[in-house]
Amino acid sequence: MATIRTRKRGRTYSYIFEAGQVNGKRKTVEKGGFKTKEAAYNAGVEAYADFKHGNIGIVSDHITLKDYMDNWLHGVAAVNVRASTLSQYQKMIKYHVTPLLGDIDIQDLTPAALDGWMRQLTRKELAQKSLKLILAILRQALNYAVYPSNLIQSNPALYIKVPRTAPRDLVKRRIIAPHEFAALMEAFPMGHVMHIPTLLLYNTGMRVAEVAGLRWQDIDLKQMTISVNKQIRYIAKDKKYCITPPKTRSSQRTFTITPELVGELSSWKATQSEQELAYGEHYVYVYEEPDGTIRNMSKGLPNGPLARVDLVCTRSDGHSYSVDCIRKQLNAKGYNSHSFRHTHATLLVEAGASIKGVANRLGQSTTQLTEHVYTHATKKIDQDTASLFHKIMQTNCRQKRV
Helix, strand or coil: CCCCEEEEECCEEEEEEEEEEECCEEEEEEEEEECCHHHHHHHHHHHHHHHHCCCCCCCCCCCEHHHHHHHHHHHCHHHCCCHHHHHHHHHHHHHHHHHHHCCCEHHHCCHHHHHHHHHHHHHCCCCHHHHHHHHHHHHHHHHHHHCCCCCCCCCHHHHCCCCCCCCCCCCCCCCCCHHHHHHHHHHCCCCCCCHHHHHHHHHHCCCHHHHHCCEHHHEECCCCEEEECCEEEEECCCCEEEEECCCCHHHCEEEECCHHHHHHHHHHHHHHHHHHHHHHHHCEEEEECCCCEEEEEECCCCCCCCEECCECCECCCCCECCHHHHHHHHHHCCCCHHHHHHHHHHHHHHCCCCHHHHHHHHCCCCCHHHHHHCHHHHHHHHHHHHHHHHHHHHHHHHHHHC
């Protein structure tokens, strides 16, 4: 540890310590105004610890990975990522990092230890996507431990790879046949809380969180477009639902919808107005707090400075309908929300829509994921094209004979 020096200036004391060199010159940190020499020294020790370890509250060179990750989450990640992303980081660390590695001092972490950890996670049959996310979070945290925290010399997580044997996709997507969708519409007729969410999922390929967060101001019934600007996410650490920006920047998009969907949405908007009249002051308005938290309150109650959110997907009494409720209703019928998005994209690709156009409609930043997931659809197009060329050649041959 650097030497912490103190000196008296007038009636008060200061602490001083060296903070390395800048352009070949020694740099020192000094602060005064302390009443006693002891107070100045103690403050200097704390200031040096903060300086050395990146100002994340670590005051010891030896710290367990669990304690370090806690400090990193609250001191670094919390000020650099969205609340929903931070909640995901906390969940991944809580369930997949600290149970196996939490008691190890960060200085004792080795590539061999992390390789064994990754193999243990693989045996739990986590999907490759989840494993890559967990590893990326750990790498990011340990990079900060290298610099500016100066706790370790190198990042052992940089040498770790996700095994190829890890399953690529644990969420079983499948194509929802027309007759299956028709049966769902019979089970969820107009006025049912699931009617509009199901229609939107099938006809737009939107993510379920985007459907839950869709507002009437995002829909232009005349121009027949939907703009995705918000989503509703559950923030686990705070145990609350929040309105947040979409998953990624590319998720913010505007796309055209069909006249049939416009008709359904128009009818639902009229139905919502009728329901509000029927419930009177007991009808529920949805409000958004400054931090994005959703509040459901009867319209007859004072709402103060809260901003009202005019959601499309609501219960009959106006109460917001959560992402979890939508998923549970679909699961009860044997479906998951991913299958609706999968079906929408597959139908478009098989009909001849460009991969880029489909990726834009789904809100995906690149076409790589779209091409990977819908390879079976592009193969069908290739087969159809080959079949069409074969018919053309047969026709030409017959014409030559004539």
